[in-house]
Amino acid sequence: MDHLSSMDASFLHFETPETPMHVGSLMLLDLPPDYKGDYYEEVKAMIGRRMHLASVLTRKLAPMPFELAEPVWIEDDDIDLDYHVRSITLRRPGTMDQLLRYVARLHAALLDRSRPLWEMYVIEGLGSGQVAFYTKAHHSGIDGKAGTEMAKVLYDLSAQPREVPPPRRKRAGGSGGYQLGVAELLQAAIANSAQRYRQLAELLPSAARALTAAGRMLARRDTAKGERTLNLGLAPQTIFNDSITNQRSYSTLSLPLDDVKRLGRRVGGTVNTIVMAMCSEALLRFLKARNLLPKEALIAAVPVSLRAEGDESMNNQVSTVRVDLATDIADLGERFKAIHASSEAAKAVVKELKPVLGVDVPITGSPWLMTSLASLYGRSKLARRLPPLANVLISNVPGPPMPLYVAGARMASFYPVSIPYHGMALNITVQSYAGSLDLGITACRRILSQEESYELIEHLRAALRAIERLPGVAAQAASAVASTQAKPAALEATAPAHLAAVPAPGGKVARKARAPAAAAKAPAAKPRRGAGRRPN
Numbered sequence: 001m002d003h004l005s006s007m008d009a010s011f012l013h014f015e016t017p018e019t020p021m022h023v024g025s026l027m028l029l030d031l032p033p034d035y036k037g038d039y040y041e042e043v044k045a046m047i048g049r050r051m052h053l054a055s056v057l058t059r060k061l062a063p064m065p066f067e068l069a070e071p072v073w074i075e076d077d078d079i080d081l082d083y084h085v086r087s088i089t090l091r092r093p094g095t096m097d098q099l100l101r102y103v104a105r106l107h108a109a110l111l112d113r114s115r116p117l118w119e120m121y122v123i124e125g126l127g128s129g130q131v132a133f134y135t136k137a138h139h140s141g142i143d144g145k146a147g148t149e150m151a152k153v154l155y156d157l158s159a160q161p162r163e164v165p166p167p168r169r170k171r172a173g174g175s176g177g178y179q180l181g182v183a184e185l186l187q188a189a190i191a192n193s194a195q196r197y198r199q200l201a202e203l204l205p206s207a208a209r210a211l212t213a214a215g216r217m218l219a220r221r222d223t224a225k226g227e228r229t230l231n232l233g234l235a236p237q238t239i240f241n242d243s244i245t246n247q248r249s250y251s252t253l254s255l256p257l258d259d260v261k262r263l264g265r266r267v268g269g270t271v272n273t274i275v276m277a278m279c280s281e282a283l284l285r286f287l288k289a290r291n292l293l294p295k296e297a298l299i300a301a302v303p304v305s306l307r308a309e310g311d312e313s314m315n316n317q318v319s320t321v322r323v324d325l326a327t328d329i330a331d332l333g334e335r336f337k338a339i340h341a342s343s344e345a346a347k348a349v350v351k352e353l354k355p356v357l358g359v360d361v362p363i364t365g366s367p368w369l370m371t372s373l374a375s376l377y378g379r380s381k382l383a384r385r386l387p388p389l390a391n392v393l394i395s396n397v398p399g400p401p402m403p404l405y406v407a408g409a410r411m412a413s414f415y416p417v418s419i420p421y422h423g424m425a426l427n428i429t430v431q432s433y434a435g436s437l438d439l440g441i442t443a444c445r446r447i448l449s450q451e452e453s454y455e456l457i458e459h460l461r462a463a464l465r466a467i468e469r470l471p472g473v474a475a476q477a478a479s480a481v482a483s484t485q486a487k488p489a490a491l492e493a494t495a496p497a498h499l500a501a502v503p504a505p506g507g508k509v510a511r512k513a514r515a516p517a518a519a520a521k522a523p524a525a526k527p528r529r530g531a532g533r534r535p536n
Contacts, residue, residue, distance in 0.1 A: 023142060056137060061113055086119065090124070282459035399433040
């Protein structure tokens with residue numbers, strides 16, 4: 001048995017029919033030239049030969065009695081590969097719009113918890129001649145080492161699929177099987193909770209130090225002049241902060257990664273800053289066009305990894321920071337600086353708080369309690385009535401830098417498909433892959449229709465063009481220096497003319513210097529009636 005951490009289990013407990021908690025990917029694949037085989041059968045056969053390399057593909061959930069503790073992962077000895085790997089053919093003409101709408105529908109369906117929590121779809125019939133490959137797996141078991149293991153199953157570094165050793169023969173008499181004894185489950189739950197409380201006690205001293213360091217950092221930022229505060233208040237209400245349905249809209253965008261990196265260096269930010277600024281400008285334009293832009297700045301919830309380097313544990317280790325999108329600043333250049341400062345400061349605080357944020361705290365009876373609260377939150381419309389903590393989810397995920405192959409087909413694009421939730425109906429996720437920055441917008445279709453999702457993509461394109469027009473860091477520095485040097489000349493131009501008199505070559509006084517003296521000898525003009533009054 002392998003116990004879920006409290007964070008892993010929360011993805012199960014917060015799942016409702018309206019909020020499936022699985023993450024996915026949409027890949028566009030280029031088949032080899034003159035390919036004549038059955039690609040679906042090849043993909044299914046490859047997964048069958050390799051699935052023993054990834055425990056996420058071979059394990060399923062066993063709930064605890066009365067849901068008094070978190071469920072456990074157990075091995076599934078009877079996996080129906082035809083159920084988990086499926087084939088779909090799009091109707092003609094096989095457009096990208098057809099594909100995206102179909103993926104949105106697939107992503108809206110819950111995974112069957114009586115089976116391993118994953119599904120894969122080979123989608124053929126695209127007019128471009130490409131094949132699409134959509135995968136989804138439950139967030140409770142896909143982070144960390146599990147994601148790396150799944151990559152070993154699905155991807156190769158060349159068009160020639162590698163051979164893998166067959167699975168080792170399993171010995172009889174193990175503790176596998178779905179129907180575990182009640183006493184065995186309860187004993188495991190108690191032992192696991194005791195271990196977590198002991199770890200929590202051991203972490204208290206380091207947690208206190210982390211809180212102190214983070215508090216000092218926040219205090220320093222509070223006293224800094226000219227900066228927007230990091231202590232963000234509640235976010236303003238927007239159309240995205242509402243209860244959602246299980247229907248989804250989905251759209252994609254690809255950008256050259258090197259171009260984005262160069263742009264970031266030129267304007268004084270990172271790739272993450274460029275992504276955040278694009279989202280800020282796109283959301284501003286989208287809401288402003290509908291007269292729905294709030295006066296207060298929008299706030300993004302941004303997931304950040306807490307995983308230490310070299311940590312290959314199977315559990316999720318992630319937290320969320322809030323980043324100021326500064327949509328209340330009209331000037332894009334100033335907004336860009338505010339977004340960059342907010343993002344960098346939030347990451348610095350998370351770095352200090354890692355010992356606290358990564359603590360796994362067990363809660364007795366959490367499954368039924370958390371599931372009930374999640375259902376109540378969605379159906380009571382509290383998401384619409386309560387002030388939100390953030391307006392939109394924005395993720396930037398580093399992906400593989402090299403081209404990958406799936407059963408001999410080269411992957412051309414690697415789009416993420418993510419999770420909207422009650423109160424944050426819009427999720428924008430960006431993933432780097434082989435020199436490209438691939439973006440996926442996943443949203444509740446009732447709040448952001450498919451056509452509106454495409455509109456938001458166009459706003460993102462326009463936002464990138466607007467950022468490209470910003471002056472670079474070097475140009476800004478040169479402008480600042482020129483402005484400083486121009487101040488004495490400006491003062492001279494506005495000073496009284498007699499103070500500007502300087503000796504001309506040969507010891508004579510310049511004509512413009514004598515003009516005030518001549519003017520002084522002339523009789524003063526008689527002031528007109530009322531000339532000395534202040535304007536009303």
